[in-house]
Amino acid sequence: MLSERRLQVLRAIVQDYVGTEEPVGSKALTERHNLGVSPATVRNDMAALEDEGYIAQPHTSAGRIPTDKGYRLFVDKLAGVKPMSPPERRAIQNFLDGAVDLDDVVARTVRLLAQLTRQVAVVQYPSLTRSTVRHVELLSLAPARVMLVLITDTGRVEQRMVDCPAPFGEASLADLRARLNSRVAGRRFTDVPRLVEDLPEAFDMEDRGTVSTVLSTLLETLVEENEERLMIGGTANLTRFGHDFPLTIRPVLEALEEQVVLLKLLGEAGDSGMTVRIGHENAYEGLNSTSVVSVGYGSGGEAVAKLGVVGPTRMDYPGTMGAVRAVARYVGQILAES
Amino acid sequence: MLSERRLQVLRAIVQDYVGTEEPVGSKALTERHNLGVSPATVRNDMAALEDEGYIAQPHTSAGRIPTDKGYRLFVDKLAGVKPMSPPERRAIQNFLDGAVDLDDVVARTVRLLAQLTRQVAVVQYPSLTRSTVRHVELLSLAPARVMLVLITDTGRVEQRMVDCPAPFGEASLADLRARLNSRVAGRRFTDVPRLVEDLPEAFDMEDRGTVSTVLSTLLETLVEENEERLMIGGTANLTRFGHDFPLTIRPVLEALEEQVVLLKLLGEAGDSGMTVRIGHENAYEGLNSTSVVSVGYGSGGEAVAKLGVVGPTRMDYPGTMGAVRAVARYVGQILAES
DNA sequence: GGCTGGCACTCGGACGGACAGAGTGCCAGG
DNA sequence: CCTGGCACTCTGTCCGTCCGAGTGCCAGCC
Numbered sequence: 049m050l051s052e053r054r055l056q057v058l059r060a061i062v063q064d065y066v067g068t069e070e071p072v073g074s075k076a077l078t079e080r081h082n083l084g085v086s087p088a089t090v091r092n093d094m095a096a097l098e099d100e101g102y103i104a105q106p107h108t109s110a111g112r113i114p115t116d117k118g119y120r121l122f123v124d125k126l127a128g129v130k131p132m133s134p135p136e137r138r139a140i141q142n143f144l145d146g147a148v149d150l151d152d153v154v155a156r157t158v159r160l161l162a163q164l165t166r167q168v169a170v171v172q173y174p175s176l177t178r179s180t181v182r183h184v185e186l187l188s189l190a191p192a193r194v195m196l197v198l199i200t201d202t203g204r205v206e207q208r209m210v211d212c213p214a215p216f217g218e219a220s221l222a223d224l225r226a227r228l229n230s231r232v233a234g235r236r237f238t239d240v241p242r243l244v245e246d247l248p249e250a251f252d253m254e255d256r257g258t259v260s261t262v263l264s265t266l267l268e269t270l271v272e273e274n275e276e277r278l279m280i281g282g283t284a285n286l287t288r289f290g291h292d293f294p295l296t297i298r299p300v301l302e303a304l305e306e307q308v309v310l311l312k313l314l315g316e317a318g319d320s321g322m323t324v325r326i327g328h329e330n331a332y333e334g335l336n337s338t339s340v341v342s343v344g345y346g347s348g349g350e351a352v353a354k355l356g357v358v359g360p361t362r363m364d365y366p367g368t369m370g371a372v373r374a375v376a377r378y379v380g381q382i383l384a385e386s
Numbered sequence: 387m388l389s390e391r392r393l394q395v396l397r398a399i400v401q402d403y404v405g406t407e408e409p410v411g412s413k414a415l416t417e418r419h420n421l422g423v424s425p426a427t428v429r430n431d432m433a434a435l436e437d438e439g440y441i442a443q444p445h446t447s448a449g450r451i452p453t454d455k456g457y458r459l460f461v462d463k464l465a466g467v468k469p470m471s472p473p474e475r476r477a478i479q480n481f482l483d484g485a486v487d488l489d490d491v492v493a494r495t496v497r498l499l500a501q502l503t504r505q506v507a508v509v510q511y512p513s514l515t516r517s518t519v520r521h522v523e524l525l526s527l528a529p530a531r532v533m534l535v536l537i538t539d540t541g542r543v544e545q546r547m548v549d550c551p552a553p554f555g556e557a558s559l560a561d562l563r564a565r566l567n568s569r570v571a572g573r574r575f576t577d578v579p580r581l582v583e584d585l586p587e588a589f590d591m592e593d594r595g596t597v598s599t600v601l602s603t604l605l606e607t608l609v610e611e612n613e614e615r616l617m618i619g620g621t622a623n624l625t626r627f628g629h630d631f632p633l634t635i636r637p638v639l640e641a642l643e644e645q646v647v648l649l650k651l652l653g654e655a656g657d658s659g660m661t662v663r664i665g666h667e668n669a670y671e672g673l674n675s676t677s678v679v680s681v682g683y684g685s686g687g688e689a690v691a692k693l694g695v696v697g698p699t700r701m702d703y704p705g706t707m708g709a710v711r712a713v714a715r716y717v718g719q720i721l722a723e724s
Numbered sequence: 725g726g727c728t729g730g731c732a733c734t735c736g737g738a739c740g741g742a743c744a745g746a747g748t749g750c751c752a753g754g
Numbered sequence: 755c756c757t758g759g760c761a762c763t764c765t766g767t768c769c770g771t772c773c774g775a776g777t778g779c780c781a782g783c784c
Contacts, residue, residue, distance in 0.1 A: 071776090073775065073776050073777085074776075074777080075775085075776075076775095087776095088778095091776090091777070091778075092778095094777090095777090095778080105776090105777085107776095108776090108777075109774095109775065109776050109777065110775080110776070110777090111775085111776065111777095
């Protein structure tokens with residue numbers, strides 16, 4: 049077990065390194081933090097911390113930088129979550145309050161988060177499987193062509209074209225619309241398959257094929273692949289990363305473009321509470337030198353999706369965590385209102 | 387006026403520079419293109435081209451690189467549009483055919499364009515003002531709360547929450563929905579304000595306030611600010627830009643994040659036909675070292691929006707223009723089908 | 725036992741001169 | 755008008771030197 053002072057040394061190293069972006073030496077440490085001991089003592093502590101794998105030296109004669117393990121300890125034991133100041137809270141609320149629809153809420157959230165943390169922001173749209181159905185609309189576009197529009201309680205709208213096997217009359221369409229809505233409106237999406245199972249039976253033989261087609265299209269929207277959407281922003285902040293640029297930024301941008309990768313990343317994060325994944329803890333290789341701070345958000349107690357930021361492992365964890373938490377909270381409120 | 391050979395020299399310089407990313411000298415030119423003259427002659431031509439401002443030397447003893455003016459001449463007079471090969475065409479069509487809805491079409495188009503050109507792709511959603519209304523849906527969420535959903539012939543779906551000044555009954559809502567649709571369905575969006583002007587008069591006094599509120603929310607979606615949306619992709623390709631990285635990439639990423647900037651950029655481009663804006667021709671400063679190739683696309687003869695790519699001025703113009711044109715054509719087809 | 729000051733050592737980054745190579749401009753001759 | 759030749763310029767690179775930061779270790783002190 050590490051002594052109290054050694055933990056303080058580690059904390060000081062992390063703080064200084066995050067601030068200066070340069071390896072920190074024993075002398076500088078004693079000057080900027082009053083640890084009450086001399087550089088030589090700190091050197092001994094640093095040697096111990098290095099033995100334990102919490103810090104490392106890039107070169108023999110350089111200062112130390114924290115390892116992933118060091119950041120982990122810092123986040124778990126040494127740092128709290130820095131709360132937002134009241135003016136910041138007000139700014140967040142004002143900014144989000146102006147949104148006109150869900151797309152706008154998500155877009156604003158991304159911008160806000162990117163600006164507050166000065167990092168790359170990722171916001172997932174409310175998941176369909178965790179929402180309830182508000183309304184299903186069916187529009188006839190051509191005799192055998194129907195447009196299906198799905199609206200959730202979180203304001204998400206999905207649309208699908210349906211090519212019907214047979215012409216489908218306006219009356220049948222209205223009938224289907226009414227029956228469908230009376231069954232699924234207000235219900236959870238995951239219950240929909242069960243609730244509509246026997247619906248075709250209520251229709252004439254000639255319409256059953258079309259009804260089945262419409263229903264299977266409806267169920268398809270719940271398939272994982274289509275279900276999740278997300279928006280990212282603040283990629284310009286990547287340019288602040290470091291000096292060893294292209295090598296670092298390239299794989300990160302590539303990862304960000306792969307929605308699948310990002311969704312998996314967010315999916316792996318714990319379902320409730322804030323999750324911090326540091327460096328190599330991220331399964332995706334391109335993100336080995338970044339950390340991901342994410343948290344679920346939702347209108348009620350339950351999370352309907354996640355949001356978070358991606359930044360260098362060398363980030364201001366308390367501040368970032370504070371911003372992420374605060375934004376998630378306000379987004380939840382906004383969703384509850386709409 | 388420049389002699390034929392000098393134009394050929396310019397073309398050769400552009401081609402070589404685009405290929406190698408390095409200033410090209412007189413000797414290399416004569417070796418790689420059989421111009422039929424010696425390096426010394428080419429040097430004279432180069433001096434003339436430099437006097438005219440078509441090429442420049444980064445340093446006294448370096449080769450020449452094209453200026454914006456040089457690229458402009460190249461694009462206007464010396465280069466054609468390189469058509470896509472049949473397999474490429476098939477790949478484009480296959481890729482786009484799998485789309486399930488408009489969001490998916492746009493998302494796929496962005497990916498496709500980014501991949502084909504290896505540059506940053508920008509795709510605008512079909513503009514509302516150039517579309518026609520397919521359907522307007524009104525949903526009652528609470529006694530004094532209505533959700534407005536707008537669906538266009540291009541498959542775009544917009545939603546807005548409406549807080550009504552007074553409770554609005556289900557019957558009134560159905561009435562409004564029916565009247566509204568019978569007036570605007572199939573009509574151009576720009577005609578909507580005129581078509582619904584006198585609609586409140588058809589309602590009881592107590593409902594008029596709500597009807598007006600709903601209508602003005604409907605009209606608000608046409609306001610420029612909300613009207614346009616776009617999607618970008620392929621930002622990872624920016625890392626291929628050059629070696630003088632952070633300075634170049636930063637402002638570009640920033641510009642790409644500012645939808646307003648991008649929309650203005652696309653807006654300035656000619657309304658029909660392909661537009662190429664080279665370097666300083668772009669009003670936005672951050673894009674001074676990039677070129678924008680854009681073209682309108684649409685289901686019929688008329689363009690409903692634009693798409694294009696953003697890349698370094700040193701890009702393969704014929705190839706890029708070919709890809710942009712081909713993609714726009716296929717996207718138009720897809721939209722026409724849905 | 726733990727802390728401290730001192731000391732020798734290592735290593736990376738900055739500075740600066742020398743050098744090679746690429747490319748140019750110009751000129752005289754065909 | 756084109757060509758070969760020549761002197762010149764400038765950049766990028768290589769290499770040796772030097773300086774400073776930081777370390778590890780040790781003997782001494784509290």
